[in-house]
Amino acid sequence: MSTLFETIRSFEYWPEIGDGTVDTLTMTGLSLTFTVLIGLPVGVALFLSGPSQRSERRVTARLQSWTYNALSILVNILRSLPFLILLILMIPTTRWIVGTSLGVAGSIPPLVVAAAPFFARLVENLLREVDRGVFEAFRAMGATTRQTVLWAMLPETFPGLVAAITVTAIALIGYSAMSGVIGGGGLGDLAVRYGYQRFNVPVMVITVAILIVLVQLVQALGDRWVARLSHQH
């Protein structure tokens, strides 16, 4: 009669689960980085061309309106595609970008394309919440748009941005698990291969447990960071 500890230790799938966890973390981390790098400027662009920031000059206002509509439609299209469909649709593009549509590398482009529009909208909404008086004060100071973005918009929304990044990170953990379906690697891949295709319940349960812990961890870290920022002001 072996002890529970020995049973757990002799469980033959630990190495694979370990690799899967590392893969999931890598996918989430890398795709989150690119999502923020792309989504943040797009969100700022959406806000700057949006209805609240229209120029008094007719030509500029028209340019803003076109930019806004183009970006907004693109964002909406990407957000309306179910992730699984996007994953499949993007296979040729993914191959072209990273050379493969499989594994960790292959899942990053679709993850970014799915999450960046979502994050951009979050950023746009955060900026809309900023007191318009602050922007007016900057205009009256003679600040450039660049100065206003860097010194007013980003600092004023920073706690909100951290919260938005947390939400996006959690969404990405979920999406990355889904990419397992088409051989994306990571914990989702494990759950599909062992749990779904081979009825290996322990592997599936452990995988799900790890995902739950990851999400809780990310949320807790995000919350703590936001709380610390909010204490300052």
Added chain:
Amino acid sequence: MIETRGVGKTYYSPTAEFQALQDVDIQVSAGEVFGIIGRSGAGKSTLLRTLNLLERPTTGRVLIEGADVTDLDGEPLRRLRQRIGIIFQHFNLLKSRTVHENVRLPLRVSGQLDRAAQDQRVAELLELVGLTRNARKFPHQLSGGERQRVGIARALANRPQILLCDEATSALDPETTQSILELLLEINRKLNLTIVLITHGMDVIRTVADRVAILDHGRVVESGTVVEVFLNPRHEVTRSLLAQSGVESDTATALTPDDSPVVRLTYHGPGSEQALLSRLTRESGLDFAILEASVGHLKAIPYGRFTVRLPPAARDRLPAMLHLAEQIGIRHEILR
């Protein structure tokens, strides 16, 4: 220093148009405090914003120090705005930045000083507004009055010659309002700063302004020195604004329905410290009852304003008394 010529502003919406300002001419001289007062919706805020082109006039011209700035754009407009400070009703500070950082912002924007010089300038400004000890605090840790002081320090950072005040005390309690107004007067004197302020409160005007323009439905209906406008208001809007601050109310004649003469006597300026009224009574030999009175100072100018009733029998001796009043520096208006 500041001049508007026929400034008008019309807002267009798909269904309607709204004339916020029509044909506004104001001239503000260097170093004076110029007040613009009106009811809400009269267009005061729009007018103030045309001065630094936060609102661009639809018609007319805006001149700053003799230069037509109406069509400035881009870099020249930004440089102009750096020379005009503005403070707001709701302060519009960055809540994520300390007092020190908020005040430093205009210096970063104009980029003329290095970091050390910026920090030193901020220290000077905080000293000026009395907030040296709060430099490391965040705006939410300050009271409303302190926040407005931060706003003032920020507005003065680039040493502007002009300060615009957009309802700067309307969100503050009376006591704090008074201290902010005193600060504005102090910097007006110390820095020889030209101040344009808008308000809906006559008390603000009479504490700080040298001259005043009354705005109604987008037009200037009356303007002049504060003393002139206060003691001899001509327009109905002016009278009602004065009534709200307790200076003017024309109920006196209604309260005493008989045929005894009722006269309004006003005086202001040097000489007001003398016992003018008692001298008038003594020398004219006429006694009168004071129905209404307002005595005090308009900024630094002493004034008095009385509505008096004379005995019915005094009607024929009235011209002589009024002549005497004229001689000792009391102006009059026969109400009945």
